[in-house]
Amino acid sequence: MISLDDVRAAARTLSGVAHRTPVLTSRTLDRRTGATVFCKAECYQRGGAFKFRGAYNRISSLSQAQRERGVGAFSSGNHAQAVALAASLLGARATIVMPEDTPKAKLEATREYGAEVVFYDRYSQDREAIGTALAGERGLTLVPPYEDDFVMAGQGTAALELIDEVGSLDTLLVPVGGGGLIAGSSTAAKGVLPDVRVLGVEPAVRDITKRSLEKGERVRVPVPQTIADGQQGDIPGAMTFEVNRRRVDDVALVTDEQILDAMTLLFERMKVVAEPSGASALAALLAGLVDVEGQRVGVVLSGGNVGIQRFCDLMRLHRSGAAG
Amino acid sequence: MISLDDVRAAARTLSGVAHRTPVLTSRTLDRRTGATVFCKAECYQRGGAFKFRGAYNRISSLSQAQRERGVGAFSSGNHAQAVALAASLLGARATIVMPEDTPKAKLEATREYGAEVVFYDRYSQDREAIGTALAGERGLTLVPPYEDDFVMAGQGTAALELIDEVGSLDTLLVPVGGGGLIAGSSTAAKGVLPDVRVLGVEPAVRDITKRSLEKGERVRVPVPQTIADGQQGDIPGAMTFEVNRRRVDDVALVTDEQILDAMTLLFERMKVVAEPSGASALAALLAGLVDVEGQRVGVVLSGGNVGIQRFCDLMRLHRSGAAG
Numbered sequence: 001m002i003s004l005d006d007v008r009a010a011a012r013t014l015s016g017v018a019h020r021t022p023v024l025t026s027r028t029l030d031r032r033t034g035a036t037v038f039c040k041a042e043c044y045q046r047g048g049a050f051k052f053r054g055a056y057n058r059i060s061s062l063s064q065a066q067r068e069r070g071v072g073a074f075s076s077g078n079h080a081q082a083v084a085l086a087a088s089l090l091g092a093r094a095t096i097v098m099p100e101d102t103p104k105a106k107l108e109a110t111r112e113y114g115a116e117v118v119f120y121d122r123y124s125q126d127r128e129a130i131g132t133a134l135a136g137e138r139g140l141t142l143v144p145p146y147e148d149d150f151v152m153a154g155q156g157t158a159a160l161e162l163i164d165e166v167g168s169l170d171t172l173l174v175p176v177g178g179g180g181l182i183a184g185s186s187t188a189a190k191g192v193l194p195d196v197r198v199l200g201v202e203p204a205v206r207d208i209t210k211r212s213l214e215k216g217e218r219v220r221v222p223v224p225q226t227i228a229d230g231q232q233g234d235i236p237g238a239m240t241f242e243v244n245r246r247r248v249d250d251v252a253l254v255t256d257e258q259i260l261d262a263m264t265l266l267f268e269r270m271k272v273v274a275e276p277s278g279a280s281a282l283a284a285l286l287a288g289l290v291d292v293e294g295q296r297v298g299v300v301l302s303g304g305n306v307g308i309q310r311f312c313d314l315m316r317l318h319r320s321g322a323a324g
Numbered sequence: 325m326i327s328l329d330d331v332r333a334a335a336r337t338l339s340g341v342a343h344r345t346p347v348l349t350s351r352t353l354d355r356r357t358g359a360t361v362f363c364k365a366e367c368y369q370r371g372g373a374f375k376f377r378g379a380y381n382r383i384s385s386l387s388q389a390q391r392e393r394g395v396g397a398f399s400s401g402n403h404a405q406a407v408a409l410a411a412s413l414l415g416a417r418a419t420i421v422m423p424e425d426t427p428k429a430k431l432e433a434t435r436e437y438g439a440e441v442v443f444y445d446r447y448s449q450d451r452e453a454i455g456t457a458l459a460g461e462r463g464l465t466l467v468p469p470y471e472d473d474f475v476m477a478g479q480g481t482a483a484l485e486l487i488d489e490v491g492s493l494d495t496l497l498v499p500v501g502g503g504g505l506i507a508g509s510s511t512a513a514k515g516v517l518p519d520v521r522v523l524g525v526e527p528a529v530r531d532i533t534k535r536s537l538e539k540g541e542r543v544r545v546p547v548p549q550t551i552a553d554g555q556q557g558d559i560p561g562a563m564t565f566e567v568n569r570r571r572v573d574d575v576a577l578v579t580d581e582q583i584l585d586a587m588t589l590l591f592e593r594m595k596v597v598a599e600p601s602g603a604s605a606l607a608a609l610l611a612g613l614v615d616v617e618g619q620r621v622g623v624v625l626s627g628g629n630v631g632i633q634r635f636c637d638l639m640r641l642h643r644s645g646a647a648g
Contacts, residue, residue: 022346043595105592264632268429271367271597271628304595308588309643312636319633 001243004191006153007160007184010057014157017089018053021045021158023165024301028269033285035292038169040162043274043304047109049230050158050181050302051082051145057154058143059086067092072140074131076102077230078303079145084115095140097131105307146180147237156184162298163192170295173281175302176200176209176251177231179240185300186247197249201284203228204253212236213245227256227314230277230303252284259283260318263311266301276314278303325567328515330477331484331508334381338481341413342377345369345482347489348625352593357609359616362493364486367598367628371433373554374482374505374626375406375469381478382467383410391416396464398455400426401554402627403469408439419464421455429631470504471561480508486622487516494619497605499626500524500533500575501555503564509624510571521573525608527552528577536560537569551580551638554601554627576608583607584642587635590625600638602627 024039042050059071070093073083080096087094094115098107099122110117120130135142144151158181163169172189174182179200186198200209203226211219212235220235236244259276262283266272274282281299284290306314348363366374383395394417397407404420411418418439422431423446434441444454459466468475482505487493496513498506503524510522524533527550535543536559544559560568583600586607590596598606605623608614630638 048595267597267632267635271372273591273595273597308591308636308639311591312632312639315632315636 002149002153002183002187004187006149007156007188007191010053010150010153011157011160013057013060014053014154017056018157019045020161023162024270024272026270029265033292033297035295035297037285037297037299038162038166039282039299039301040158041272041301042158043272043278043301047078047081047085048303048305049078049082049278050155050300051078052086053157054146054151054154054180054184055079055082055143056086056089058148058150059083059090059092061150062092062141066141069139069141070095071143072097072131072135073143073145074127075145076106078305080106080110080115081113083143084110084113088114095134095138097127097134103307106305146178146183147239149239152180152184152187152240152243154184155181156188158300159185159298160188160192163189166296166298168193168296169196169298171197171199171290171292172298173199173201173285173290174300175231175277175280176202177277178233178237179209179244180237181300181302182248183240183243187243190247198247199284199290200244200248200251201254201281202251203231203280204255206231207251207253208234209236209244210251210253212241213248213251216245228259228277228280230275231280252289254280254283254287254289257318258287260314262286264315264318272301273304273306273311274301275303275306326473326477326480326508326511328511330473331480331512331515334377334474334477335481335484337381337384338377338478341380342481343369344485347486348594348596350594352589357616357621359619359621361609361621361623362486362490363606363623363625364482365596365625366482367596367602367625371402371405371409372627372629373402373406373602374479374624375402376410377481378470378475378478378504378508379403379406379467380410380413382472382474383407383414383416385474386416386465390465393463393465394419395467396421396455396459397467397469398451399469400430402629404430404434404439405437407467408434408437412438419458419462421451421458427631430629470502470507471563473563476504476508476511476564476567478508479505480512482624483509483622484512484516487513490620490622492517492620493520493622495521495523495614495616496622497523497525497609497614498624499555499601499604500526501601502557502561503533503568504561505624505626506572507564507567511567514571522571523608523614524568524572524575525578525605526575527555527604528579530555531575531577532558533560533568534575534577536565537572537575540569552583552601552604554599555604576613578604578607578611578613581642582611584638586610588639588642596625597628597630597635598625599627599630
């Protein structure tokens with residue numbers, strides 16, 4: 001089980017490599033929530049999301065020989081770019097397994113960081129089988145997106161920086177996908193501030209962490225459609241759940257419409273680009289789903305990787321009232 | 325003629341009131357330009373643009389009696405919000421004269437800051453006549469958007485902060501509307517760094533400052549359509565031109581397409597929302613209009629007030645290739 005010391009060690013590893021991302025405040029946000037809100041803007045992290053922190057911390061723990069053989073990952077999203085970038089900085093070759101229909105921008109960004117991309121057909125082939133076979137053939141070390149202590153600890157450094165910068169918090173809100181970001185964040189936050197309340201936020205249609213915490217064991221749900229593409233896994237990670245069942249107080253559930261409201265406020269008032277999953281924790285706050293009256297509240301904006309075309313398509317849906 | 329001392333005095337007045345906006349860097353930007361680029365992000369200024377600096381510096385110079393009688397401004401844009409906000413912070417009543425067809429978001433933002441809005445019909449009524457009459461009746465002090473030493477000096481504090489934070493620059497690029505931002509910026513920059521090259525950037529279809537500098541006197545042009553709504557005046561200010569003819573080295577001219585390219589890079593790579601005029605200086609750099617190879621380059625991103633609907637409409641135009 002990771003501890004505050006692991007997050008602190010990760011922070012030392014990441015010092016001078018990861019960006020110390022800005023903490024953003026907004027009078028509009030404070031007025032609308034009745035709280036004093038501090039947004040940790042990981043959309044300004046290298047690679048555009050918090051994922052770089054975990055990937056770099058993991059790859060930096062590898063031996064020289066392991067780095068020379070290379071690292072691998074399966075991802076069509078932010079984790080792919082994070083592994084590609086971290087590997088290139090640490091002199092490791094990276095092989096990323098991506099679906100054939102990965103958006104061009106994400107594909108190009110991954111290749112720009114020097115990674116080799118191996119495609120699979122998501123309708124006929126099994127990603128994990130391909131990745132595992134490839135790792136075996138090439139001797140690659142797989143970098144998981146969340147099921148790893150180094151990854152969780154690295155991802156927790158964002159919360160550690162936030163508290164270091166703003167001081168005490170009453171509540172910390174964190175988006176939950178596989179559970180790695182909130183595992184690291186809750187470990188860091190409760191390590192430094194024993195009384196802080198740590199709340200996860202996930203899409204209402206994919207309430208796997210909420211249900212798993214209530215049941216005391218990991219629950220799998222069929223995943224209906226959500227715009228929050230960073231929060232589409234169907235079951236919490238086994239390792240992350242062991243951390244989160246001890247350190248996460250509750251989970252709030254947001255709709256796509258609430259996420260789009262938050263993305264709108266970020267764009268129009270705070271001039272910040274956030275992707276849907278990246279805005280989900282703020283969405284819960286803005287929608288009034290969490291009682292924070294008079295509190296000091298931290299919110300992790302976890303990423304900003306959304307192209308203009310998709311952003312505008314989502315916003316058209318929002319204005320028409322067709323989002324869920 | 326304003327001096328570096330005036331900008332320094334303005335910086336003291338604004339200390340703890342204006343945001344010290346972040347300086348953003350991007351490896352993508354450096355690679356694409358062959359320079360080391362520092363973007364001073366005034367889109368994160370209070371009111372969403374650099375205008376707050378000048379308005380606050382001007383209003384803070386007024387006597388208590390003047391503040392009690394109130395201040396006035398004509399503007400449908402960023403200056404309106406800046407005057408409304410600065411007045412409210414300084415205990416002055418503000419009256420803003422706006423066209424009846426002002427976008428709702430700008431109207432609401434101005435009222436949220438506590439200003440009274442007086443409408444006029446832009447097709448049948450003269451804005452200045454209405455404003456001047458109103459100022460006479462009510463004893464208001466008018467806060468001009470650029471034709472004022474306090475305003476110019478206040479606006480120059482952004483460049484002063486930039487140089488204070490990053491050190492020496494070879495070139496500084498600044499958007500030019502009426503010329504107040506670049507008057508203050510060139511005064512600050514050349515005061516601190518005598519050898520810095522200061523370049524203005526304006527829309528190619530509205531090259532008033534470029535032509536005026538070449539001719540040595542203010543030139544008026546009929547203003548064709550441009551998406552850069554902060555740069556639509558038809559003649560440089562008289563006071564700003566007296567500064568700029570001495571302190572501005574040259575002016576680069578950008579097309580709407582080049583501005584939209586810059587807004588795209590800001591959104592997709594840097595996660596920053598900029599309005600068209602706000603991205604114009606970066607546009608000149610990205611389009612290769614200025615020789616900056618190997619240089620340290622400062623760029624002022626002057627504002628970020630663009631609604632999502634307009635942003636997406638502009639980007640649709642961009643993708644279709646229909647922008648100029």
